[in-house]
Amino acid sequence: MKKNNIKICIFGLGYVGIKLAVHFSKKYKTIGFDSNIDRINELKSGYDKNSEVLKKNLINKNLQFTHKNSDLNLYNFFIIAVPTPIKKNKQPDLKNLISATKQIGKIIKKNDIVVFESTVYPGCTEEICIPMLEKISKMKISKDFYCGYSPERINPGDKKRDFSNIIKVTSGCCLYSSNKIDRIYSSVIKAGTYRVDSIKIAEASKVIENTQRDLNIALINEFSIIFNKLNIDTMKVLNAANTKWNFNFFKPGLVGGHCIGVDPYYLAYKSKKINHNPKILLSGRKINEEMPHNVFKRIKSLISSKKYSKKKLDVLILGFTFKENCSDIRNSKVLELIKLFKNPKFKVSCFDPYISKINDKEFKDIKFMNKLTLRNKYDIVILAVSHKYFLNLGFKKIKNFGVKNSIIYDITNSFLEINKLNRL
Ligand SMILES: NC(=O)c1ccc[n+]([C@@H]2O[C@H](COP(=O)([O-])OP(=O)(O)OC[C@H]3O[C@@H](n4cnc5c(N)ncnc54)[C@H](O)[C@@H]3O)[C@@H](O)[C@H]2O)c1
Structure with missing residues (x-):
């Protein structure tokens, strides 16, 4: 040829x-x-x-x-x-x-x-x-x-x-x-x-690139769970540790999509076929799978500390793609988080600059907005994806979507001026 x-x-x-x-x-x-x-x-x-x-x-x-x-x-x-x-x-x-x-x-x-x-x-x-x-x-x-x-x-x-x-x-x-x-x-x-x-080396190299990333994030997510309970600022700990030459810096976060959250299962499948149970790999997966629940639990505890008199709280979720600056919503953990808010106590609105609507029946009760306009409206504002669009808006404008004393929660750790308990 x-x-x-x-x-x-x-x-x-x-x-x-x-x-x-x-x-x-x-x-x-x-x-x-x-x-x-x-x-x-x-x-x-x-x-x-x-x-x-x-x-x-x-x-x-x-x-x-x-x-x-x-x-x-x-x-x-x-x-x-x-x-x-x-x-x-x-x-x-x-x-x-x-x-x-x-x-x-x-x-x-x-x-x-x-x-x-x-x-x-x-x-x-x-x-x-x-x-x-x-x-x-x-x-x-x-x-x-x-x-x-x-x-x-x-x-x-x-x-x-x-x-x-x-x-x-x-x-x-x-x-x-x-x-x-x-x-x-x-x-x-x-x-x-x-x-x-060999073909096998090439296949294996791909699957471990994503598995390694998944596990690194899982470890940091576990740190974040521990430090949150200890009332320690996870990002400040990570920044301090990162001054050592061989510390690998990762932020805590939601792991969705069709690669990092999926490929480790391919390796686990093959590993089990040859009678090895890949314990570390699967426990990292479990931690990352549970993160939407973890975030929801943390927000619920912030809500309890506020003693709201309103029966229904207005929630604004900013971003629902599986990661920043792209329009891909496959296996988005933000969508899992949105489902957890499906409850008579909450009225959820969502905005993502990359998405105009979601046809999925499961989200039919959720209001997906095409424009972010309503200020001073929401009791809870959650920054879920660090799209450049939101980073450019800045913390002040994001805070302004909330009512006075609203809960602003930053899953992405983009705004360190937010209280440590209001970040992942
Ligand atoms: N998206 C990424 O960032 C990325 C990065 C690295 C590797 N990958 C891997 O690359 C592969 C493709 O991922 P993607 O994100 O491009 O998928 P995708 O879902 O965006 O697109 C796949 C396309 O394949 C088409 N298709 C499905 N079955 C077909 C068939 N039998 N014949 C012809 N077309 C068919 C679908 O209609 C779709 O348009 C996956 O294995 C993924 O894990 C993806």
Whole structure:
């Protein structure tokens, strides 16, 4: 496969896939495939609902979008970036990955290359995806076609670290494919690539990056629970400890989304399969899963100390995406916190500059506002996500949304002028 013969097909055009499509199309003829026809239509019109890609980058003669398998025959380098969530029982949910793999199995030809980018546990590509491709295509891996794994590290909402300036780990099923895959990725990534010896190493490296972050935050959340009970300011303790050269600084906080709160379960699943119960990993997960309840408990205790006479308290929640400066609400722990306020004692209003409405039936009683206007209204104001929008408003303006003597609670620890018991 010569460089100028490479034609790229990206499967799954979400946060990851659309970035891949745009960047690869700068060098190669590229097509983006998504099973969701609405997504294809919006991208064709030059609109990305996730606000990650500009119109000028979508309307490009080297880049096409389709939901039809029949448009993919020309292509020879497939990249899979479909979602890999967890089921209700926290087990890996591989249905999208399996369905995309089956579709690709039907269209790959001799010498084609398939690279998986979806986050999985170590072994998933070789134990599940490759045998499926071999069976459906009736071809042999490393002889007739090739596979690789290259984990994704994009960080939605982060304008500094974009696809091309993040080092990318690459791998292949054999020396030929690992060289080839690495060369193709390094041709579009300024920061360069880091080639590893096997697909399993690449899979494992991704899953531990997020597991480590999850556990670090869990540890700080546990500190915050202890210090809150001891009436000590957690942020001041962290700032003091951080003056030591080998202290790793993390803030306490809510861990939601589809990566940090999900990937550790993939590793735990594989670990249990080989008869090791990953105790630290799972106890970190438990602490982070319980944080919305913890925040709710703390706010309730602040409410009790106020002795309100009102029957119904007005609550304003600022921000409900799973993290700052992006529009992604998947597994948002703020939404879990909002559910805890679903109680006749509270009237909850929410505002997030990135979201205009939530169609979910579960939130039908909650007022999602399109504009922040009502001042001096709320008994409780909760800063739940540190969007730049709220940081730019500043503490004074946020405080002004509350009535005199209101409770202002800062989950994000953005405003240190707030009393230590009113921060996480
Ligand atoms: N979003 C991130 O920040 C991020 C970062 C690193 C890794 N990842 C990983 O990358 C993968 C993709 O994540 P995402 O956030 O881009 O997901 P996403 O939900 O934003 O988008 C996935 C897209 O895939 C499409 N899709 C689903 N099944 C399909 C199929 N069978 N064929 C074609 N299209 C299909 C969906 O319609 C959707 O448009 C996941 O494994 C995730 O864990 C995500």
